[in-house]
Amino acid sequence: MARRTPPFAPFEWMIAWRYLRAKRAEGGVSVMTWISLVGITLAVFALIATLAVRSGFRTEFVDTILGANAHVTVYSGGVRDAETGRVDRSIPEYAEMADRVRGVEGVTRVAPLVKGQVMGTANGRNAGVEVFGIAPEDLATIPRVADPETASGDIDAFGGERIAIGSGIARDLDLGVGDSIRLISPDGVKTAFGTSPRVKAYEIAYVFTAGRYDIDRTRVYMPFEEAQLYFNREGAADELEVMIDDPEAVDRRVPEILAAAGDNAYAWTWQDASGGFLRALEIEDNVMFVILSVLVLIAAMNIVSGLIMLVKNKGRDIGILRTMGLTEGAVLRVFFICGAFTGILGTLAGTILGCLFAIYIDPIFSLVNYVSGGGVWDPAVRGIYALPAELQLADVLSAVALSLGLSFVVTIFPARRAARMNPVEALRYE
Incomplete structure (x- = not known):
């Protein structure tokens, strides 16, 4: 066979x-x-x-999103003024709220912020910018911003009336470290004749490149206390910037963060902002x-x-x-x-x-x-x-x-x- x-x-x-x-x-x-x-x-x-x-x-x-933006933004639902009907969304007890949120498991950083949109002007040029009021020690923990390889200037000089700007703003307004930029806010000083614009010049201490064109071209960081004065937020913050250890699992952390923040708190995650x-x-x-x-x-x-x-x-x-x-x-x-x-x-x-x-x-x-x-x-x-x-x-x-x-x-x-x-x-x- x-x-x-x-x-x-x-x-x-x-x-x-x-x-x-x-x-x-x-x-x-x-x-x-x-x-x-x-x-x-x-x-x-x-x-x-x-x-x-x-x-x-x-x-x-x-x-680039996680390296320069909050993983979770905690903000207040606001309180309506009975006389004017305006809703005040500021957070007066921001320090206490931040301490409670820091105690949540998985939270690595909490930073109170004051935010506002203003006009930046220098060398005869103008640009719309978004100001983030933040403490110097919190700014130094933002990965994409506090990167010495892509930035110029000294981040330790940030403070007082010295600010940090994106490289796109510096390019558009022809600015560098040591130059001055004027910030113009329509919501300025309240007088008997109404609200007059607030105009103030700030020295540029730091120019960063976050890696996203829209961030580098619009973002300005201002010291937290100076931002409170500039935007009339004395003793208050607009929101809390929260970072967590696992940004991809942010949905699991949000309920615990909101529970620690309080009853009138709301959250907006990076996935909500960029989910689409x-x-x-x-x-x-x-x-x-x-x-x-x-x-x-x-x-x-x-x-x-x-x-x-x-x-x-x-x-x-x-x-x-x-x-x-x-x-x-x-x-x-x-x-x-x-x-x-x-x-x-x-x-x-x-x-x-x-x-x-x-x-x-x-x-x-x-x-x-x-x-x-x-x-x-x-x-x-x-x-x-x-x-x-x-x-x-x-x-x-x-x-x-x-x-x-x-x-x-x-x-x-x-x-x-x-x-x-x-x-x-x-x-x-x-």
Whole structure:
């Protein structure tokens, strides 16, 4: 009784390798196979590059939000004045409230703030800015602001009538450390004739770059006590800026923070502020993955065309092999190896190119920007200064698994056709 050979025996690999090495004139690999190889390479490269840019963009976006903004903003529901009907949302007992919130598990920092929108003017130029009144020790704990590598000036000089401004404001108003900026507030001094605008000049002690265009171009930090005087908030704060240890799990901390803050307290999280954009990113990610998966499928389908042509060219060989005792399964595996090899090689090449693109995206993008004459990336529209990319193992593995899975599946059908070829019909006209 003949001994059955195990699947994917050495002779099956040898036959497949000979077919792959054979010249086209000898009925070997066709042009379609090379087209499918290039197609899979480019499709996998595009998929990995897109996933890396998507991951990098979300990471950079979230990092700039969390690095310069509160994870949770606690504010008061307000008290309505019976005479004027105005709602006062200031927090007179901000120190006591901050102490209670600091005691909540997971809270790493609580800073009272005074906020207001004013006009900044210098060197004959004007810009609308948002002032954050904050204590110097709290400013020094904001990661994206207190970064000496991206800032100029001395953050320890912040205090009194010395303020910190974003690099975008400094650029728009042509300011630097040591210069003065005038801040004009419409809600100034109350007189018998009404409210007159408040105008005051401040020295710039620190210029920061938070990494977000909208923050750097609008934000000014003022010492907390000075902001209380400037905005008529003596003895009160507008809100509490709360940082927690796990910003992604902010929803779990909010009930405890509100319970510690008091009955009339409300919370606004960073996910509430940017949730719509994050959801749009997630939807875009899913759509892009589906579209690029279709491109991988189209490239993999070219394997079918090349393999069918290979089977047709090797009909005589199939008939001879079958008469020599080769089983249908062995023939199937021979041609499966031929097709799968194209998918594996294309996937490997595409993975290498995609990873190299993500790793060297900065010089690549600089070259594209130089060739196109500049202006390819507008931070005013996209909010961040450069195109980020972050390689994640899960993204690479998902792209590799998708490409290999599709390549193996589409290879089965022409391989089965070769296995079921009748040897008599294959040799009839030989």
